[in-house]
Amino acid sequence: MGKSSVGFEIHAQLSAVGVRHCLIEGDNLDMAYPSPWEHSLAERNLAAMWANYRALGYRRLIYTNTVSVRQVDVLTAAMGDDPRVTAVLLTADDGTARQRLAQREIGTALDRHIERSDLAARQLEQLSPDWVHRVPTDGRSVAGIAARAIELAGWTAES
Known part of the structure; x- marks a missing residue:
């Protein structure tokens, strides 16, 4: 389970109760080779x-x-307006992260993915602002994690 799974579950839960929303997979906004980072393609x-x-x-x-x-x-x-943002960082302990990677990655790339994942997790924890909500995912269902994110955002059928 990861950010995409949780995003799709948030979408499903909000749709089920009639809350108008949209979902954008940010990883797809600049997925190209060679990488177009210097052109701010994701933001555009x-x-x-x-x-x-x-x-x-x-x-x-x-x-x-x-x-x-x-x-x-x-x-x-980049959005051009002044949105109210509820940022959520999904966290997992090293064992859980490695187990999930092993389910997703096959072949010789697993060790490299584990190393990159460990480094990224440390950097995200250390460099993310204090106001970012940390939501542990260890031993929790995708539905429960999504429900927590919806709660943090204050998105209900009435809001």
């Missing part, structure tokens, strides 16, 4: 997609991306 694509959703009346956005909790200012500036 987010701006374009959000403008389209806003034009249709959407005001709630579920945005999933690995390092977005460290780039909130850049991402909200």
Whole structure:
């Protein structure tokens, strides 16, 4: 289970109770080779997609991306408005993270993915602002984690 699974579950839970929202998978906004980072492609694509959703009346956005909790200012500036942001960092202990990677990765790349995952987890924990909500995922269901994120955002059928 990871950020995409939780994002899709948030979408399912909000849809089930009639809360208007949209979901953008941030990892897909600049997935290209060679990497277009220097052109701010993710921000440009987010701006374009959000403008389209806003034009249709959407005001709630579920945005999933690995390092977005460290780039909130850049991402909200790209959106062109002044959104209220509830940032959530999903956490797991080393054993849980390794187990999940082993289920997802096969072949010789597993060790490299574990090493990168360990480093990324440490950096995210250390460099994410204090106001970012840390939600442990160890031993929890995707539905429970999604429900917690919805609760943190204050998104109910009435809000």
